[in-house]
Amino acid sequence: MTDSLEIAGRGFRSRLFLGTGKYPSFDVMKQALERSGTEVVTVAVRRVNLDDRGRGESLLDHVDPSRYLILPNTAGCYTADEAVRTARLAREALGTEWIKLEVIGDRRTLFPDNEALLEAARTLVSEGFVVLPYMGDDPVLARKLEDLGCPAVMPLAAPIGSGLGIRNPHNLRIIIETAKVPVIVDAGVGTASDAAVAMEIGCHGVLMNTGVAEAKDPILMADAMRLAVEAGRKAFLAGRIPKKSHAAASSPLDGRIE
């Protein structure tokens, strides 16, 4: 049985999306991406450093676009206008319609500005972008983003880079129940069990960066995350047993010696 994730007509065997920030080196990043089995990697758009040109290595020398879908983000944008401009620049630089849309509303928590997010998503969808929105874990917002044409929604599990894990599984569950598009948990995953929990709830994928990049051994953590996402997905498909408040013996009661 093949169990692939489909977003905007594109199929993915891996349900793990991985960021490219904060790794100790490009070499470690490259190995972590390979080990994770990911097929989608996120990148950011920033000014070229005009004093440093030609010297620093380029990220894209280390991420093979024939192997990965490169998903640019609008990280660090605080208004819909900045996010839309950044998305247009990303499309021109990469030649991809895909954009991970972030509009940040608060510097300390990096929580999204959901009102500006809707505004930016509407504009970008109308311009032909494939908009994957990073959003609060609000089921009503998820429905609005879906209605205006986002082919997936990406609620946070906890603040970006916090590693706090799945803080509100109940909201995520409601989003999954009501959404007709894939739900990708984006942000907050700190370790393998967090990723497994997200997948067991029924999320269709998990996007992470810091949890892998800042682990003591990012390559080994990438492997752990690959296994966790696969394990969680399989457990979800298998259907877990209901929780009981008392014991239920696994061995038969009949035939015991006296």
Place this chain on the structure above:
Amino acid sequence: MIAVRLNGESRTFDDGTTVEAMLKVLGLGPQRVAVERNRRLVERAAYQTTFLADGDAIEVVHLVGGG
């Protein structure tokens, strides 16, 4: 001479400098970068025909690691 703000810094270029020529002066290949002039995207196909003007705000961006 034309004075512009390039990535937030003051820079001067010769009169008649196109976006293509600017990138060449900066030592940047047109691949993998994107350019904005006065908050509007300049499409790659228009690099040869888009001239810098005095007071322009230019942004030249590329892709870096991110989440």
